[in-house]
Amino acid sequence: MRVVCAPDKLRGSLDAAQAAAALAAGVRAAGGTAVEHPLADGGEGSRATVQAALGGTLAQVDTVDALGRPMTAPVGLLDGGDAVIEAAETIGWEALATAGPDVLRASSAGLAPPLLAAVERGARRIVVFLGGTATMDGGTGLLAALGAELLDEAGNRLRGCGADLARIHTIDLAPARRRLSGVELLAAADVASPLFGPEGAAHVFGPQKGADPETVGLLDDGLRRLAPLLPGAATAEGAGAAGGLGAALIALGAELVAGAGLIRQLTRFEERLLTADLCLTAEGKVDAGSDAGKTTRGVVDACAAATVPCVVLGGTLSPGADLLYGRGATAVLPIGPGPRDLDTALRQAAADLTRTAYAVCRLAGAGVAAHPTRG
Amino acid sequence: MRVVCAPDKLRGSLDAAQAAAALAAGVRAAGGTAVEHPLADGGEGSRATVQAALGGTLAQVDTVDALGRPMTAPVGLLDGGDAVIEAAETIGWEALATAGPDVLRASSAGLAPPLLAAVERGARRIVVFLGGTATMDGGTGLLAALGAELLDEAGNRLRGCGADLARIHTIDLAPARRRLSGVELLAAADVASPLFGPEGAAHVFGPQKGADPETVGLLDDGLRRLAPLLPGAATAEGAGAAGGLGAALIALGAELVAGAGLIRQLTRFEERLLTADLCLTAEGKVDAGSDAGKTTRGVVDACAAATVPCVVLGGTLSPGADLLYGRGATAVLPIGPGPRDLDTALRQAAADLTRTAYAVCRLAGAGVAAHPTRG
Numbered sequence: 090m091r092v093v094c095a096p097d098k099l100r101g102s103l104d105a106a107q108a109a110a111a112l113a114a115g116v117r118a119a120g121g122t123a124v125e126h127p128l129a130d131g132g133e134g135s136r137a138t139v140q141a142a143l144g145g146t147l148a149q150v151d152t153v154d155a156l157g158r159p160m161t162a163p164v165g166l167l168d169g170g171d172a173v174i175e176a177a178e179t180i181g182w183e184a185l186a187t188a189g190p191d192v193l194r195a196s197s198a199g200l201a202p203p204l205l206a207a208v209e210r211g212a213r214r215i216v217v218f219l220g221g222t223a224t225m226d227g228g229t230g231l232l233a234a235l236g237a238e239l240l241d242e243a244g245n246r247l248r249g250c251g252a253d254l255a256r257i258h259t260i261d262l263a264p265a266r267r268r269l270s271g272v273e274l275l276a277a278a279d280v281a282s283p284l285f286g287p288e289g290a291a292h293v294f295g296p297q298k299g300a301d302p303e304t305v306g307l308l309d310d311g312l313r314r315l316a317p318l319l320p321g322a323a324t325a326e327g328a329g330a331a332g333g334l335g336a337a338l339i340a341l342g343a344e345l346v347a348g349a350g351l352i353r354q355l356t357r358f359e360e361r362l363l364t365a366d367l368c369l370t371a372e373g374k375v376d377a378g379s380d381a382g383k384t385t386r387g388v389v390d391a392c393a394a395a396t397v398p399c400v401v402l403g404g405t406l407s408p409g410a411d412l413l414y415g416r417g418a419t420a421v422l423p424i425g426p427g428p429r430d431l432d433t434a435l436r437q438a439a440a441d442l443t444r445t446a447y448a449v450c451r452l453a454g455a456g457v458a459a460h461p462t463r464g
Numbered sequence: 465m466r467v468v469c470a471p472d473k474l475r476g477s478l479d480a481a482q483a484a485a486a487l488a489a490g491v492r493a494a495g496g497t498a499v500e501h502p503l504a505d506g507g508e509g510s511r512a513t514v515q516a517a518l519g520g521t522l523a524q525v526d527t528v529d530a531l532g533r534p535m536t537a538p539v540g541l542l543d544g545g546d547a548v549i550e551a552a553e554t555i556g557w558e559a560l561a562t563a564g565p566d567v568l569r570a571s572s573a574g575l576a577p578p579l580l581a582a583v584e585r586g587a588r589r590i591v592v593f594l595g596g597t598a599t600m601d602g603g604t605g606l607l608a609a610l611g612a613e614l615l616d617e618a619g620n621r622l623r624g625c626g627a628d629l630a631r632i633h634t635i636d637l638a639p640a641r642r643r644l645s646g647v648e649l650l651a652a653a654d655v656a657s658p659l660f661g662p663e664g665a666a667h668v669f670g671p672q673k674g675a676d677p678e679t680v681g682l683l684d685d686g687l688r689r690l691a692p693l694l695p696g697a698a699t700a701e702g703a704g705a706a707g708g709l710g711a712a713l714i715a716l717g718a719e720l721v722a723g724a725g726l727i728r729q730l731t732r733f734e735e736r737l738l739t740a741d742l743c744l745t746a747e748g749k750v751d752a753g754s755d756a757g758k759t760t761r762g763v764v765d766a767c768a769a770a771t772v773p774c775v776v777l778g779g780t781l782s783p784g785a786d787l788l789y790g791r792g793a794t795a796v797l798p799i800g801p802g803p804r805d806l807d808t809a810l811r812q813a814a815a816d817l818t819r820t821a822y823a824v825c826r827l828a829g830a831g832v833a834a835h836p837t838r839g
Contacts, residue, residue, distance in 0.1 A: 247471065367832050374802075398830040405802030411819070419822035419830045426798050427749075427780030428809040434802070444786070448795035449827065455465065455773040455794045457742050457828035 090454050091123040093361050093397075094446070096371035097384035098126075098134050098330060099404055101437040105129055105138050112369050115446025126361055128370075128408065131330075131348015132220030132279035133182075136175035137214075140165045142356040144440030145173075148210060152202035155180040155195040155223035164203045164210075172207035176200055176331050183229040192298045192308070193252040195223045196230030197334050204235070208272055215272055216355075217338060219331035220279035225251045225291060225298055225308050227315045227318030228337020229260075234343075236264035251332075254311025260318045262340055274343035277351045282329030284322055284336045285312040290329030298332070312336075349387040358388075362395040363384045368427065368451050369446055373423060373438075375403030375410040376431075387418065400449050402442065404434055422449065423430045465496040468736050468772075469821070470638040471746035472502075472759035473509045474779055476747050477766075477813040480504055480513050487744050487777075489822025494829065496762075497722030501736055502712060503745075505759045506705075506723015507595030507654035508557075511550035514591075515540045517731040523585060527577035530570040539578045539585075546589045546730075547582035551706050552596030553576055563707040566629040566675045567683070570598045571605030572709050579610070581720035583647055591730075592649055592713060592724060594706035595654035600626045600673055600683050602659065602690045603712020604635075610716075611639035626707075629686020635693045637715055649718035651710055652726045653702035659694075659711045660687040673707070686712075707775040733763075737770040742828050744821055750778030750785040750796060761791065768792030775824050777817065779809055797824065 094112035098105045105127030113123035126142070129135040140147070145167035154160050165173035179199045207215045224230065229249030233239050239247040247253045259352040283289050291300065291308035312333050315409060316323040322336035327345045329335060335345055349429075353359065362368065370388040385401055392399035398419040403410060408424050413421050424441035425434055434441075469487035473480045480502030488498035501517070504510040515522070519544035529535050538549035549743040554574045575592075581784035582590045599605065604624030608614050613636040614622040622628045658664050666675065666683035675683060687708050691698040697711035700719045704710060710720055728734065737743065745763040761778055768775035778785065781798050788796050800809055809816075 159679050224716055268637060309513055398827070398832050400827060403802070405821075407801075410801075414826075420827040422820070424821050425799050425800055426782075426785075427778070427800055428806045433801040444781075446796070450823065451789075451826050452773070452775060452795040453832035454831065455828065457773050 090450065091124065091364055092116045092121045092450060093124045093126050093368045095128050095368055095388055097125040097129060099371065099373040099438050102373065102404070102435040104134050107439065108371055108442060111214060111442035112371065112446040115443040116369070116450050117452035119447045119449045119453065121454070125363060126356065126358060128356070128358065128384045128388065129348065129352050130220050130279040131277035131351065133175070133177045135218035135277065135348060136163065136173045139173050139213065139352060139355050142154070143167050148206055150203045150206040152179055153199040155197070156191060157196065162199070162203050164206050166210060166212065170212060171216060173216045173218070174203045174207060174210035175218040176334060179203055179324050180222045180224050181389065182221055182223050182227065184369060189255070192223070192225050192295065192300045192303060196250040197222065197226050197228050197332070197337070198225045198230035198246065198249065200231045201234035202222045204428050205268065208269060212272060212276060216277060216282045216351070217278050217343070219334055220348065222334060223298060223333040224334065225295060225300065225332035227254060227312050227333030229253060229257065230317065231334065232260065232262065232265055232337050233279055235268055237262050240265065251308055251311065254268060254315055255307065257315060266457045269341060269358060274338060274341060275351070276335055276338040276345045277348035278327035278330035278341040278345060279348045280330050281326045283324060283326065284328040284333050285309050286314050290333045293329070294332065296357050314316065349384045353387060353391060359391055359395065362391060362397050365397045366395050367450070368392045368399045369402060370399065371402040371442060373403070373415070374405045375401055376407035384416035386413065389413050389416045389418045398453065402437060402445050465500065465741045465825065466739055467825060468499045468501050468740040468743045470501040470503050470733065470743055470763055471748035472504060474748040474813050477748065477779070477810040479509050481516050482814060483746055483817060484818035487746065487821040490818040491744070491825050493818070494822045494825035496825045496829070499732065499736060503731070503733065503759045503763065504723065504727050506593050506652035506726065508550070508552045509682060509820065510542050510652065510723060510727060511538065511548045511553065514548050514730050520678060523581055525578045525581040527554055528574040530572070530574060531566060531737060532571065533643040537574070537578050539581050541585060541587065545587060547585070547587035547590060548591045548593070548734050549578045549582060550593040551709060553580055553649045555599050556598045557596055557625050559597050567598070567600050567670065567675045568597060568679060569625055570601065571623065571625040572597065572599045572601050572603050572707070572712070573605035573609035573624065575606045576609035580643065583644060587647060591650045591652060591726070592718070593652050594709055595723065597706040597709060598673060599709065600670060600675065600707035602629060602687050602694070602708030604628060604632065604690065606709065607635065607637065609714050610643055612637050613639065626683055626686065629690055630682065632681060632693065641716060644716060646768050649713060649716060650726070651713040651718040652721045652723035653705035653720060654723045655705050657704035658701065658703045659691050659703040659708050660684050660697060661695055662737045665708045668704070669707065717803070722783045724759045728762060734766055734770065737772050740772045742825070743767045743772050743774045744777060744824065745774065746777040746817060748778070749778055749780045749782060751782035751787070761788065763789050764791045773828065777820050779813060822824060
């Protein structure tokens with residue numbers, strides 16, 4: 090039995106490669122052949138997951154984090170001319186974790202040096218994984234850092250950050266576009282949120298980035314004001330990804346795609362299914378989330394299309410997880426051995442994945458359906 | 465796909481019939497044919513489980529609980545001449561729960577009226593399910609209530625209770641035996657504990673019946689003194705069941721058997737497996753317990769013998785649960801959807817069983833093993 094092990098990360102516990110290895114250990118213990126194929130949804134871990142599959146080299150680029158503090162960030166250079174950059178590896182959550190929430194001040198400017206480094210190194214296409222950033226600046230920090238001219242009504246130049254959104258009056262994108270000319274831009278979102286509005290970046294992701302209700306209102310107003318200045322971004326699905334960074338990239342000519350699908354495509358996941366008898370996927374919390382980037386949902390869909398049985402394992406199954414059956418999941422199962430607290434669950438996830446993968450493979454291979462009903 | 469649903473109770477949450485119904489709901493939702501076959505291990509719930517399968521009538525008998533308070537207790541009368549009595553339904557835990565722990569005073573005397581009622585109603589065989597009692601009197605209360613003469617060294621008559629054990633000098637069993645003559649006695653234990661010693665009734669079950677370490681020592685000494693007065697009981701496996709009630713029944717001529725096996729036999733479980741494609745069993749906490757009466761282990765063994773794939777579901781999987789694989793279990797899986805507290809788990813067990821049974825049946829029926837590896 091050949092089993093593709095294609096999990097996302099289990100947030101707070103295992104990255105996708107570790108999760109795949111844990112599943113594979115269970116598959117092998119059950120006598121199956123395991124194929125480790127870690128996945129991601131365009132959010133944190135996406136670049137590393139793609140490079141684990143495709144290799145390439147890594148350049149370290151001097152830049153700043155979301156609060157302007159010096160750091161180096163990785164740029165992945167794949168064979169064939171693609172560069173892969175993960176926003177969270179430059180302007181990610183961690184800046185907030187160590188500096189306290191300051192979402193109005195956070196800026197996406199730090200993403201400019203990695204992008205420019207990829208251009209300098211001859212990338213023909215740059216894939217930017219959105220998601221997991223500390224920012225809510227609509228990508229204005231990035232635009233300014235790339236040379237775009239952001240002016241307030243009085244003609245003062247703005248550097249671009251959440252607080253600046255309320256003041257931006259005009260943006261001249263031409264200088265930024267020039268610096269990226271000749272390069273194809275692909276932005277991969279892990280969410281489908283629009284730039285503003287009740288489902289937009291500020292309302293949906295502001296609170297987890299430290300914004301209180303008043304700040305959420307300010308940021309949403311600002312992103313709404315920004316929208317007409319970013320061609321193509323006003324209503325695009327995913328424009329609100331990474332605090333509106335998606336919108337800025339669209340304005341720079343990027344095609345915005347769902348991260349999960351792109352990563353399946355880049356890593357040739359569907360090819361793997363051609364020789365699979367079973368697919369195991371996993372994530373920390375399984376739900377039926379409408380997020381465009383959901384890895385699990387995409388795996389279920391791909392398996393359904395390929396008529397490969399697919400078992401979804403989760404640290405937590407939310408009530409909506411059962412909706413995955415409607416998309417063709419063969420089984421949706423939890424991994425935890427019983428009542429316990431979340432910390433314990435996070436610590437034991439690898440062993441739980443292995444144990445559950447073992448049970449699933451034994452059951453799948455038991456041949457229950459292989460003979461007609463005996464009665 | 466025909467699926468036998470054969471769980472034990474999930475203690476504190478569902479009785480075995482409720483658990484079987486919850487499993488069956490999942491099986492049917494997955495398109496399978498469910499056969500509900502609740503089981504028990506000789507402990508609490510055993511009489512009701514047997515009568516759910518075999519029917520018969522119920523007599524209500526006036527008696528007393530383990531602390532001497534008046535109550536009525538059920539005696540099951542099966543077609544064919546068997547009577548079924550559950551010790552826990554007369555002298556069970558509940559007496560302690562409402563009166564506070566008083567294990568030295570607790571007596572098995574209350575079991576005599578149900579036994580005698582079964583004899584009066586013409587039972588040719590009486591099955592007594594041990595386990596779950598509040599007593600630790602070595603069955604001396606029952607013996608005295610049946611007419612046996614228990615004397616201390618000075619010739620004073622004793623009524624029989626945990627505290628009396630230290631004083632019993634002689635027992636004349638003949639009057640008690642006479643009252644049960646012509647009736648076959650079968651005692652079904654849910655544990656394999658001997659009467660006394662480190663693995664005996666007092667040390668293993670005394671603490672959960674309210675005995676402090678000093679009382680445990682007193683009771684163990686008393687049961688050790690009692691052993692030579694109860695022919696056949698000194699070293700018998702299961703003699704320590706129900707606070708030593710097993711030993712007294714052996715002395716009265718009972719055959720002592722493992723409850724789980726007896727209940728499988730009485731309910732014709734093995735016949736059910738002949739037409740089964742899959743068996744689901746479940747219990748609250750799955751471990752590899754060496755208890756003779758373990759339902760789950762017996763189901764796994766029976767399925768292995770019948771070459772029916774068997775999936776064990778548990779509210780909690782203890783680390784030893786994996787040892788069931790060595791006995792032939794196809795899969796051992798948890799039912800809880802994620803980290804949570806025990807109370808929540810107990811409340812949601814039925815829905816969890818249904819959801820997991822559904823997933824298991826879909827996976828078992830997915831035909832993963834039905835075709836050769838595609839690669």
